[in-house]
Amino acid sequence: MPKVLTVDDSRAVRMLVSKNAKEMGLEVDEAEDGQQGLVKAAEGSYDLIVLDVTMPVLDGPGMLAELRNRGDKTPVLMLTSESKRSIVSSLMKLGIEDYILKPFKPDELKAKIAKALKIAGPALGDEALVKEMASIVQAPSASDPKAPPGGKQFVDILCIDDMENVAKRLRTMIPDHVTLNPASSASAALAVCRERVFRIIMVDNDIPDVDSSSLMRQLRVMQPQAAFVSLSLRSVPKAQDEAREAGFVGVIFKPFDQAALEEFLLRYFDNQELIATSENVISITPFKGRENRLAGYFMQVTNLVTKAVEEIAAACFAEVIVDISQVPLLPEKTGRMVMQLAERTRKVGLEIRLVGPSEVSANLKQLVETSDLPVYPTVAEAKAA
Amino acid sequence: MTQAAPGTTSGASYEKLAEQMEKIVLNRISNDQLVLPPMPVIALKCLTLLKNPDFSLKEAASLIERDPILTAQMIKMANSAAMASRDPVQSVLQAVTRFGMQKLRTFLIEASARKVFESRDPRIVEAARGVWEHSLAVAMLARDVVAFSNSGSPDFGYLGGLLHDIGKPIVAAMLLEAEKAILGVKASMTWIGSVEFINIMQRIHRHVGVALAKKWEMPEPVCRSIKDCDEYDNSDRLSVANAVRFSNAVAKQQGLYVGHVDADDIEALVMIGRSLLGLEADVVARLTDGLKNKAKDQMT
Numbered sequence: 001m002p003k004v005l006t007v008d009d010s011r012a013v014r015m016l017v018s019k020n021a022k023e024m025g026l027e028v029d030e031a032e033d034g035q036q037g038l039v040k041a042a043e044g045s046y047d048l049i050v051l052d053v054t055m056p057v058l059d060g061p062g063m064l065a066e067l068r069n070r071g072d073k074t075p076v077l078m079l080t081s082e083s084k085r086s087i088v089s090s091l092m093k094l095g096i097e098d099y100i101l102k103p104f105k106p107d108e109l110k111a112k113i114a115k116a117l118k119i120a121g122p123a124l125g126d127e128a129l130v131k132e133m134a135s136i137v138q139a140p141s142a143s144d145p146k147a148p149p150g151g152k153q154f155v156d157i158l159c160i161d162d163m164e165n166v167a168k169r170l171r172t173m174i175p176d177h178v179t180l181n182p183a184s185s186a187s188a189a190l191a192v193c194r195e196r197v198f199r200i201i202m203v204d205n206d207i208p209d210v211d212s213s214s215l216m217r218q219l220r221v222m223q224p225q226a227a228f229v230s231l232s233l234r235s236v237p238k239a240q241d242e243a244r245e246a247g248f249v250g251v252i253f254k255p256f257d258q259a260a261l262e263e264f265l266l267r268y269f270d271n272q273e274l275i276a277t278s279e280n281v282i283s284i285t286p287f288k289g290r291e292n293r294l295a296g297y298f299m300q301v302t303n304l305v306t307k308a309v310e311e312i313a314a315a316c317f318a319e320v321i322v323d324i325s326q327v328p329l330l331p332e333k334t335g336r337m338v339m340q341l342a343e344r345t346r347k348v349g350l351e352i353r354l355v356g357p358s359e360v361s362a363n364l365k366q367l368v369e370t371s372d373l374p375v376y377p378t379v380a381e382a383k384a385a
Numbered sequence: 386m387t388q389a390a391p392g393t394t395s396g397a398s399y400e401k402l403a404e405q406m407e408k409i410v411l412n413r414i415s416n417d418q419l420v421l422p423p424m425p426v427i428a429l430k431c432l433t434l435l436k437n438p439d440f441s442l443k444e445a446a447s448l449i450e451r452d453p454i455l456t457a458q459m460i461k462m463a464n465s466a467a468m469a470s471r472d473p474v475q476s477v478l479q480a481v482t483r484f485g486m487q488k489l490r491t492f493l494i495e496a497s498a499r500k501v502f503e504s505r506d507p508r509i510v511e512a513a514r515g516v517w518e519h520s521l522a523v524a525m526l527a528r529d530v531v532a533f534s535n536s537g538s539p540d541f542g543y544l545g546g547l548l549h550d551i552g553k554p555i556v557a558a559m560l561l562e563a564e565k566a567i568l569g570v571k572a573s574m575t576w577i578g579s580v581e582f583i584n585i586m587q588r589i590h591r592h593v594g595v596a597l598a599k600k601w602e603m604p605e606p607v608c609r610s611i612k613d614c615d616e617y618d619n620s621d622r623l624s625v626a627n628a629v630r631f632s633n634a635v636a637k638q639q640g641l642y643v644g645h646v647d648a649d650d651i652e653a654l655v656m657i658g659r660s661l662l663g664l665e666a667d668v669v670a671r672l673t674d675g676l677k678n679k680a681k682d683q684m685t
Binding site: 084 | 473483485486487529532533535539615616617619622647649650652653654656657660661663665668671672
């Protein structure tokens with residue numbers, strides 16, 4: 001069993017260190033100043049010394065210097081209320097393993113003792129939470145192809161809400177292939193964010209004793225790739241504005257509305273299916289869904305094609321062929337979409353060739369901005385032009 | 386900077402000179418006589434506008450549109466990855482709407498600070514660029530550190546980091562002006578050596594930085610971050626100023642700094658800061674990942 005020596009003139013600190021070290025299954029001895037510490041260190045063999053700086057008789061730096069003079073290389077963890085860099089810097093030169101500033105949290109002490117002794121540290125998670133999650137989650141296994149490098153499991157959505165029913169309800173309304181983790185508190189969310197990688201993180205804007213914006217910022221540091229969405233009651237005034245102001249990409253209102261949820265899922269999970277790109281040909285796939293989602297469809301398609309156009313330009317093609325023959329013909333929306341695409345292609349120095357039926361061609365001819373754009377009946381003809 | 390010219394101030398007396406200069410600067414600050422760079426007019430007008438709780442975004446946008454450089458910077462930032470947007474912004478009004486009040490305020494201060502770091506003097510232009518890059522790195526890191534340690538407003542962390550060294554280019558410009566006055570047009574000579582120049586600047590720049598921050602009406606946590614960036618305040622552990630101090634040390638450790646760095650000192654500051662702010666080593670590693678590139682990106 002590893003042995004720890006705590007050297008501190010405060011009995012309370014010695015007791016606290018002993019208690020935490022014993023909880024870790026370690027054997028602990030105490031000394032109340034540097035002189036006593038040196039005697040103990042000479043008598044017994046310790047795996048770690050937890051040392052204070054300011055003590056009567058012989059202080060921490062004095063004891064540390066003497067230890068090193070004797071050739072004793074026992075790892076030393078400084079536990080002190082001293083935060084002057086010159087003092088800590090001189091201690092580092094004498095060889096310390098790590099440093100803890102008083103007052104300290106037991107978790108920090110345990111983690112740093114564990115690190116110094118190279119043993120397993122305190123568990124960060126919450127067992128109850130893990131069990132709770134296991135009951136609802138349909139997360140992929142570690143061998144899932146979606147698992148990102150580094151071994152962390154990939155999960156589509158993290159839903160943080162103190163009302164457990166919110167995640168349960170959400171689970172019933174989203175497709176089975178979309179994976180979901182619930183978290184009913186800020187600490188649970190932070191714990192799970194250490195272990196997994198999320199695509200979307202939903203944060204309730206009314207968790208007791210938690211500032212949702214602040215929680216979101218903390219999580220964003222750990223999950224920089226995630227999109228953060230605020231969960232709000234419909235009755236909250238200016239929820240959209242406040243969420244945007246705080247840095248969320250949008251709001252999903254509770255109770256959930258199936259159509260709004262579908263719109264949201266379309267935005268984040270169906271993108272790859274809306275367009276297909278092969279070399280310099282972009283084909284827009286047909287619209288599937290309810291009519292009230294058409295506006296979202298056009299917006300998504302425009303964004304996706306815009307990005308694809310940039311990739312084609314980067315690959316040094318001179319022209320881009322955009323097949324819009326499957327796009328529903330809504331004169332105003334189609335015209336606006338094509339205008340935006342034409343503008344983007346001009347900006348990146350590409351020539352645009354459209355593929356579509358004669359109705360599309362006739363529609364575009366009526367608009368000044370699109371009247372001169374060539375529209376071909378087939379991709380082959382567009383390529384040959 | 387080159388070595389001191391014969392007949393000018395030598396190393397032996399520079400300490401006295403530095404003391405005198407510090408006295409003069411402090412005296413001028415206390416009498417409100419120190420000439421400091423004003424906030425650019427458009428930024429000032431816009432910030433004044435933002436103080437009104439009923440301000441109109443349209444009005445703010447039309448003010449910004451009068452400055453083409455500010456307009457370009459704003460649209461670029463609104464379309465940057467940091468704003469995490471899917472729809473491209475094409476107008477200032479769209480950008481202002483996306484920014485919101487707090488981000489708009491931060492943007493205007495950043496644009497104003499950037500001007501302070503622009504020097505026409507070829508001798509300090511590179512150093513000023515380096516200090517600006519360091520400041521951006523500290524700002525980005527401090528924003529995340531503040532958020533992660535829950536030690537205040539991340540925006541104040543960003544501003545504190547951005548402005549913590551803002552006194553440096555101002556003092557450098559003051560010293561070059563003084564040099565001109567002493568030596569006239571003898572451009573090949575210098576009145577003090579480069580080491581002395583840096584030492585005097587180090588000694589004075591925080592006073593000047595705080596004076597500028599107060600003149601620009603920066604919030605108190607931002608002014609505190611500039612005032613003393615070398616030692617932590619143990620009595621106020623979770624503070625914006627401590628987060629900026631920690632970020633400053635980490636940025637230096639990452640090599641994002643112009644000037645001499647004492648590696649032991651910096652390591653000690655990082656070690657203390659981690660415990661003070663409750664940050665684990667893996668979190669710090671994640672926060673600093675790609676920091677240099679992010680700072681470079683933001684410079685352009």
